Amino acid sequence: MSLVEVLFGLLGVVALGAGLLVVTTRQLVHAALWLVVCLGAVAGCYLLLSAEFVAWVQVLIYVGAVVVLLLFGLMLTRAPIGASTDLDAPAGQRVAAAVVALGLAGVVVATSVDAFRGEDIVLGDDAVGGSSSAAGAAIFRSWVLPFEALSVLLLAALVGAIVLSRRDIGARPGDAPGSGEDG
């Protein structure tokens, strides 16, 4: 067992443990911070798989932007500080969710073990496939059209988020009092 495999196993255990804490902890802000640990461990897994550029994009966008956005959301919805009991669904629904998740895990694990047992990823010395230059060349040569379409999608999402967040547009005159004053 090589060093890369040991490290990947450790990072995988960290990611899975932090993911479990994200979905089970009783403190809202702790869930967001455990999400940072989980996404960081996944970024480490990308590095070990030689996908260097994807790893840094993961750190920048997920750990940097998405988690901060989620923390802002928690703040703006006046999330309770400290342990809170009404984050989870009732016990019956939680048991059903656990049954569904465990069943899905069983199916996925059995299928992938059956399909990919004995297959090896060869991480050779020429592992430059995920460097920034290779990824940039791939994006701007082979995948430039989807890339441009994605920029239009980002613009649409930006406009949509602004329209949803502003209070002084969207409401018809005389709709609800107090909805057209500030914003």
Place this chain on the structure above:
Amino acid sequence: MPLLMPVLLAGLLFCIGVYGVLARRNAILVLMSVELMLNAVNVNLVAFDVWLRDELLAGQVFTLFVITIAAAEVGLGLAIVLLVFRQRETSRLDAMDQLAEEREPLGEAAGEREPAA
């Protein structure tokens, strides 16, 4: 490295995300669980890209696309959650069982809240 290691990691991470989506009641926690599921898919894409030694780097480029779409999804999702919270004073998903909103009481509640905020 055995291909099974990243594939199993992705599968289990996806199942954790499924549990979170089904068992959580707070809208923002459900968004976090969706992020976990998207990450599981990304691990799969990168692992198969490296395994197949793809010339076009399709897996890694798709991972970048998924990360971008996830950022857009979180932005829009949080805007919707904030809008719902502003109108109904809650981010509990099981309390949102009506498509229409009651106009009058909400207008008064909003009018009372604005000066304090």
